[in-house]
Amino acid sequence: MIESQAGELVRSAFQAATRMSNIERKRNAAKRLDYYHDFQNEYIREQLQKHFSKPQNMSPCFINLTRKVINRLAMVYVEDARRIVEHGTERDQEILGNIERTTWLGAKWKLTNRYSKLLGMVLLRPVWRNNHIDVDLLTPDILDVVTGDSPEDIQTVLVTHYPSSGRNDETTYSVWTADQFQRLNYRGHVMENIPNPYRVIPFVPCWSRVPTDSVWCPGGDDLITIQESFNEKLTDLLYILRMQGFGLGYVKGMRGELGTVDPGSFVNLPEGGEVGFAKATAPISDTLAALDYLLKQAAVSNGLSASSLSTETREESGIARIVSNQELEELRRDDCELFRSYERRLFEKIRAVWNHHNPGRKISDKAELVVDFHDGKQVTDPSQQSEMWDRLLALGVLSPVDILMERNPDLTRDEAKARLVEIQDEIREFSGAV
Template sequence: MNSLIDDIRNSQSTRQRKADQELRLDYFQDNQLENLWAILSQDFSNPEKLQPCFVNIVKKITNLRACVYVEEATRSVEGSEQDKELFAIIAEQAQLDNTLKTASKLTKLLKTCLIRVVYRNGRLDLDLLPSHLVDVWVGDSPRDIESVLVTHPPLDGREENTTYSHWTATEWQRLDYRGRVIESGPNPYKCLPFVSLWDSTPLNDFWLPGGDDLVALQEAINSKLVDLLHTLRFQAFAVGWIKGGEGGGSIQADPGSFVELPEGGELGFAHPQAAISEAIEAIDMLLKWAAVSNGLPASSLSTEPTDESGISKLVSNSELSEMRRDDIALFRQYEKQLFHLIRIVWNAHNSKRLSDSATISVDFADPKPDTSDTDKANAWKSLMELGVIGPVDIVMERNPDITTREEALEYLMQVKIENDKLVDGVL
């Protein structure tokens, strides 16, 4: 196994891929200062005199584009009552909704990431694996995954304490920093416990390209913001000048003081004329380019206040809506693959099992634009007259915390009791 680790470390393309992905993740998580200082050090001889500043457009655009789970999806298990109860427990313990929502963001950001289904401490969990922590070997196609190597960075930051997990369909191994086997055993699942998430269908490489433009725009905007602050700081101060002196000297003149000048001498102040408005316009244009090139309206990165919600922007933007439909088609398959792996891993460690015949269906929410209460009431009335919805549906739409039809019906019964008391003059 030494050769496996050595091949990874000696591969220039692998090192570059992981560095690019780690940088992208740092930008998303607001860890931009270190790289900003590095950029400033290349352009300025005294970068410590500059005021660093950045606006995180990587996170903003990624969050706007990752709109599969803009509202929680509804999952229905088709199987026995035990299957439904077990999956509900598993989904809650593994924080399935939050995990998949974060996974959709990582997929937009990194273009490729993985979810590992793992059973630890008596419960099933889902590990999100960004691509800089994973190496994958494939067969005839990117989907034909033969083995997966996961890097486990040390908590103390010492590289020699790094460990690895190597998985094939038949065995797993825990390796130390040098690739020596610490622990090994047969793979109890008889398959790789990973779900691969791609931002689009892979063609000839497991690791999807793309996203470099957003990083480049982020760095350009950061640099211009630093330039703007530096210009604003020194634009606020006038530069004093003396005409008719001997040269080479300076005069300290406080308010109320008198200065003796030679005959014909003059004293004054010059105000620099920096192109501040041009710099602001350039930053604004970069922001708009970043939005439009990623399928978003330019107004999504506007500094002008607006009452339009994120859902309204999604519904009103045809390009973004089409992008969401494509993403839903991908994540519908990912959810089915994940359910299949959850069953395998869960059943390998528990006597109370998910049945082999159980399946899952996912209903992704259909976002609706913001409407007034009057418009909603009129729409509900029309739909009730058509017989396509009932009071229970309206209650569940008005109150997202009511998640079952039984709860909604109980709420309606309570409202009826209270209304009856009001009519009878009890309350």
């Protein structure tokens, strides 16, 4: 019964991989990755082919708004998080610290935050490779997923392996369920079939928001559309400057053609004849205004201030900037809660993989991960903040523990008390040394 259910999940995953709607979804994900990583020229050339009879006369030009906006929105890992193992052993903490260093975990979490904003969803996979553990970041352009009753109920993950040769008949697939691992060829025939040694699907989905309608969290088309429109107008601007930025020579009252005339030359003209240069009225100002409008819309529609994508120093009032910062702070708080959960799930998957390959040095079953995110809150005026705290302390309505918790909201009250004791001990120690 279990084998038949697993086989059905594998067949469903392969059918999903070859379905046209999923092929289009993967192309869209690949396009977004190209836009983020500065590979936009070919897409501009495709658009030029559609709209111009001689597209070869135009030079593609772009400014990467996509990366700018995504990086501004993905602010969970302004600095790397602090990860602590609770209810475990010192060895558990030592193993975790070693995994953080060898897998570049902090950098991968930061990229995961950015890619989830860009793509809607990505998968993290702990993998045992070359006799040590690593963490892979997988994007939707190579993924297919079968879910149960909800988008979060992931039952099967299929990873497509495209060959460097580009030949379709060399494409292979890796398929994971909780019970087995299979490798398929391009026709879906089983090449390898082994039991899943971890007994869980070794993937952690990381979404840009709580998934309600689809595992892929669709959205974000507005940013890509604005990027394409911006590229189009910027390319137009270069063409206008090239074709209409120079004067066009003309001759009046002379029969026949006049060849190229260099400075210092003399031209024999009939009576009333005229030689000169005419300049077309190019819509440069209108094009620049359109580009500026697109920049601001890209920022505002994604919760950023208009000045964040502008070279102007005075784009909005102080109140507008405060409102924008509050919106970003709220967005970051929501994202931190999501990624706190993702970090814990990844720790559980890492433990399953690690313990299977290290039976003599396991991470204990009771160990739990506690994640302390950097508090990115900016204080407008530190002196006023300090004065306010002093007044509240004097009135007896605030304690040093409250201040510490305000500076670091991830701390519980007991943790803040313990940290305050450490700080006071350090102050006494160094005061005595002086």
